[in-house]
Amino acid sequence: MKTRYRKVVRDLTHDYSKNLLLVLAITIGIWGIGSILGGYGVIKREMRDNYMGTVPASATIELEDSISVSLIDSVKQLPGIKEAERHATVLARMKVGDRWNPLLLFVIDDFATKRTNKINHISGAVTPAEGTMLAERTAYMVMNAKEGDELIIKAPHGEPKKIKLTGTVQDAGLAPAWQEQTGYGYITLSTLHWLGEPQSFDQLRILVTGNQHSAQYITNKATVIANWLKTNGHPIHEIQVPPPGKHPHQSQMNAVMTIFIIFAFMILVLGAILVAESMATLMVKQVRQIGIMKTIGAGSFQIIRLYGLMMLIICVLALLIGIPLSQLTATAFYKQIAGLLNLEINNKDIPFSVPLIQIGSGIIIPLLAAAIPVIRGSRIPVRVALDNYGVSKNRPVAGSWLLKLSRIAGSSEIFMLSIRNIFRQRARLMLTVGLLAAGGAMFMTALNVSEAWNKDLQKIYEQRLFDMEVRLQSAVHADTVVNAIKEIPGVRIAEGWQYASTSFVKENNYEVTRTYPDKGHGSFTLQALPVPTRLLSTTIEEGQWLTATGANDVVLNQSARALSPAVKIGDPVALLVNGHTTLWRVIGFSKDYGMGAGAYVSLNAFTDQLHTTGKINMIKIAYANRSKAYAIQKNKEVESLLERENIAVSASIPVWLLKNAIAGHMKVLVNTLLSMAVMMGIVGILGLMSAMSMSILERTREIGVMRAIGATPNKIRRLIAGEGFLVGLISIFIAFLLSLLLSFYMGRMIGGMAFRTPLSLTLSFPAIIIWVLIIITGAYFATFFPARRANKITTREALAYE
């Protein structure tokens, strides 16, 4: 090995504890990037492959009547249609323990030759015989059952029946059952009839030829088919065109991953800045050695290469640790996300580009960051290097306003000296403060956002003054049943409502929705409630809440407004309900947490328009106590009452279940954010440490002089610690301001995904406290060792240190 490279290696191993910290700083960045990019790479690929593998229908046309085989055959003959199938989706209920929970039944025409929205056979029967059912693999958890077990289920119009679970499938187009808190079952039409449900296939799924990726193209095609169906005597209820080629959670996933990737790169950039700072320290420390090397014949470029090599070795070490580590965490990460999205990971390969990006950024970013100090240090003229005075002499002491301020505050001489010192190297001060502030801002943001998330989750409870929502299969007379429920001890309030799936009426008369086959994602519900209601406390963003019992007023929530963004207060809107057009005037816009698109109208006005006066199909109930245990107990009593009264329930949704479902969607993401916060904290402390040791190093001689004129080691330690704390304090202040901005944007993104409204801007008090503590302890440790080292050097040595 060339002698000069020996020096590089020797220097690295000589001060190895410090260099290990540098390796650590870069490793963290590389690790973060690799985990996120690697996990995301697999998820993105598998999400697409899984979803496209199901051959999702381009559009689903819901008919008012049932679809015959011959109709399907005729549709298949129409131009531009590649595939047509009939289907039905029925919301039934299943008995889990002694509770009735929602169960989505997918009625499939032909299991063996299914050509759209395919399901993966996993085990057991391929086609369920009459009286048996296949279950989605994630549904067993909410069914509290396993393959081969029997489950009591109840179709809306039928009696409870025992059904055997004879096989398991994976349906990549659905969110996991536990997340939605809903069971998924797959049955044949004969089983549906066996369950006592009279309906037949009413959904026509089509796969178009041509541009499969344009929603507009698909919509046009589907409209043509719908027109054809209508002229042939088949009225249309609704056309559903989910975003083509996009998994229901695709855009959420992209948005969240973007945040994570930005965070991960930030960590690497901060790590790189840290390394640059340490490189600058090293250059100062070795400036004399540089002078010597130049004296004995080394050119500037040779020196640059020498220190560049040093950096490179640090980066390569970091890569050697970071890449394998990140492959492990990326695997753990994609497994978590795959669980969240109900994906089957068929190909576990982390994209090859990920380690390449890691290598590229793990070398380029730190090298770029270190380039300035390395080049500047290497090009220092020999004489200057040899009689290095450290801190530039002709720079005036900055921050005089701060000095004045501190004088007014009556601080000690030592404190003032600290202030003077930190302002001596303005560039480095800015770098260190920037590093700490960015770290702190991200730390606080992560905690702010997760607290905001919890707070807004809580709003699901706060807006719903009820604890249980019971959806009835068909409308019943309100008085008897609601009064009976009110009689149950512990029931505080019970109100009869109506609900209906709805859509804005457009010119072509069929509503084209973006609803996915699970009927949840992308749906729009109308709720008709008694005015005034005591069970809803929605947040009005604009206009007003419903006050007139008889008026045809409507309040739209933010998701409904997004479906028809041009609508203003005072505008008339037409909503299609069960094939009837209902007319309303918009009086307000609300902000709802934990529900899809929704429209609120007065129950009286609604039943007047639909001629269903006195009827309800939904009961909302508030209990005396909002705890989950109490709610479970009371829900049971309500359900058995309804059973005795012979009232068919299509779904009963306890509010706590809803909250769990929404929390489940985002938990992993919030946790990932938190772990990023921890990484930021580590990088921040390393940064403060390196900055402090640099600033002390530069002043070794000055410290010697101070010692010579009588400063005790204790005074010097206080001086140095004072500097650390001051830098920390400034950074905390900036971090706090930055975190406000960041929290706002992150909250807008995450809130937008979960609730379609920004998360409330929340300041996590613990976040500030924890960060202040981290900075204080960090500053203490960051200054303790350098101060001890400075004090260990004898006065004579310090003075000789030129």
Place this chain on the structure above:
Amino acid sequence: MNQQSTSLIQLSHISKTFPLAAGSFQALKDIDLEISKGQLVAITGKSGSGKSTLLNIMSGIDKPTAGNVLINGIRVDKLTESELAAWRGKNIGVVFQFFQLLPTLTILENVMLPMDFCNSYPRKERRDRALALLSLVDIKDQASKLPSALSGGQQQRAAIARALANDPPVLIADEPTGNLDSHTGAAIMELFAGLVKAGKTVIIVTHEKDFAGYFGSTVSLLDGAIVH
């Protein structure tokens, strides 16, 4: 022309002015100096008289504000920083008061380093050459130690071996004995005297009167000017 063949080093009208916060300071004032090959020259003078500045200008470590520096036919003051480094590595061996060995390299490696930087000897020969130089300065047995393990006198010997690594015609030493006891200092001076006998030109800054006997000629500086 005739002068050039005998004068290895030729300084003419050298001035050096340092800019200071308050005005400037002239450290060298119109110096003319010739040093011929094979001489052992002493530069003496009080502290602050400009000795180090003069040496720095000769070695190209610093540039004169005015005047020419001609060494071995090369206008040193005209070279760029990178040309200077390569030129100095091959033509001038520099010895410092505080030895200035690189602390993380062994003595042997310190001596091999200039050859590495200047790419001057075939790689395979460098080690043997360095060992030979170390035995010349009598510390071959210390070759594999780190500088911190050596005494001051031994470190200065190693530094001289390093200065000789590229076989430069000129050696420049700024108070090489200033940090050594008088006995060790004398041994170092002996070493320099031996090198001059072997054909090197050696220029030494010193205040020590005891070593006057070693020098062929003496240049005395006072306030940046030569006194005769």
